[in-house]
Amino acid sequence: MKTLLLCLFLLSSPVLAGTVLLKPGDSIKEAVAKAQEGDVIILSAGEYSEHEIIIRKSLTIQGEGMPTINGKEQGDIFIVAGENIHFKNLRIINTGKSNIDDSAAIKFFDSQHCSVEGVELDNTFFGLHFSNSSNLTIKNNKLISRAEREYQTGNGIHLWKCKDSMIEGNHVEGHRDGIYLEFVTNTISQHNTVDGNKRYGLHFMFSHDNSYIKNTFRKNGAGVAVMYTRNVVMRDNVFEENEGPSSYGILLKDITDSEVVGNIFRKNTIGIYMEGSSRTLFKNNAFTSNGWALKLMASCDNNTFEANNFIANTFDISTNGSVVLNTLKENYWDKYEGYDLNKDKIGDVPYRPISLFSVIVEKIPSAVILWRSFMVTLLDRMEKIIPAITPENMIDNNPKMKPYDLS
């Protein structure tokens, strides 16, 4: 009996911790087919030309010296459905380019506890594509697409109907949407750099209870757009240099019960554009050198803007109606010209952040060409003394005299 057990143990142990070493020229598909549950397939440096590699058991595909897997522009490269499947230190290039099957470098279906770490993707249509999966770790990957137009590329990191995942330290460049989340819950995105994507840096819809922390979204075609979601936390992100007629630091549409705290908005055409959003707190954000720091549509209610810095923006706030159901308090406005007699560091006169001219520009965009002319300065002064056109309730009753130290 004992010997039998020992024999069984000896037989099974190499299977449990099996390692398969591949060199360029070997077939990954065959190795996957032969491998047992829990095996590690190690690819040594060099180039492998394969696509449609289907993995349905728990395997770790690991590279040594960044081996390259070249899909030769045909379909998906890895197709994965299973548990505990891990990809590490690989370079995957040249997927097919098709909107019909959404070709991706690695495509996950119905998977749990999977991870993609230290993977470099180049010239892929979709980068990492996940659907109906959970407990994913997507970490320190580099995704680069070289498409020239929006329709020639897919999303960088694409999650559909996923939950409990972590997206961390990735660099996504040149895709349609950098990070795209739809029906994704309880997921954290942090320390990602999303740069120069053709449409949105970050795009999510119906994705409740997610956090976005310390990400940088820069020079994306239309900035960041997020919709139909509640309980979002956005903290310490940087949104910068999103310039263009329909370009936003963030566009918030129907976002409720959320927090936008400690973010930096710099050199965007519009820092935050929001409509239909409610009960959201905006605190300790720095709005610097934007065309419009805030475009707050009249359909927003119960939002609070507190302790933010507004510095060197062309226009601080503009809106499209006279109804204001939001609260502005204790912000610092560099255009504030009041005084502080009792030295409590809060200005004694309320500040009205909407200027007459920003109302005019909202109606007739081409009037912006007259900004900073003597005529316009005169009009703005007159409106400040006798407000007639600007919404009465858009007012900060206790503006700060000195900027907050936010960095």
Add this chain to the structure above:
Amino acid sequence: MFKLLKYSLYDILKSRFAILYTIFMVLVAVSIYQVSEDLAKVSLSLLNIMLMIVPLIAAVFATTHFFNNLEFTELMLAQPVKRRNVFLSQILAVIIMLSAAILIGFGIPMLLWGADESILILLAIGIALSIVFAGLAFLASVLTRDKAKAIGISLSFWIYFSLIYDGFVLYLIYSLSDYPLEKTTLSLVFLNPVDLGRIIMLMKLDISALMGYTGAFFQNFFGSAKGMFLSSSIMLLWISWPIATAMRIFKRKDF
């Protein structure tokens, strides 16, 4: 020509106005630097000075200078010198004095507290506007015989370009807002040197807002070096045509 220029310059310096103007510029620059926290704010405050005060002083000073020197000019015209040289020496003296005042007035504070690209461009705009308005003032002066009338014409040039014109453009944009007026507005702005200077500065200070424009035309214009090049060349046109016209009239004028 150089001899004439030398005497004209000497004459301007004697009038003490040059020194007062320079001191005024230094005071303005120092106070702006003292009040503003960063360079971006400095350029914003300077913008108003450059667009309003500098053209006004250029216009008034050039006109008074022309008439104060009228006797000298008449004397010179009786000599065997070219009329062109007489005219150019007068206007160049004015331009050199106005530019020097701006350069010295703002240059010293800038050397002390630093400057950035937009402040340097602002100085260039100030000098360009001085030349434009000196040219317009000389044009006003050669058009009439009366000093008071000439000052009146120069002042109305100033009021027209810095206030009335923008009001007119704003009214036009407002009342015709249903039409695609982008190109029209931009070309209207080119017909006013003050607006032109302002647009060049806008491209430095408010580019994010300007990029908010819809329409490929504007994207193109503001998003590239082309816009800057085009506005600078039209500014050059504005510098040259009043002087050229004034000179042509001066050459034929019966004093």
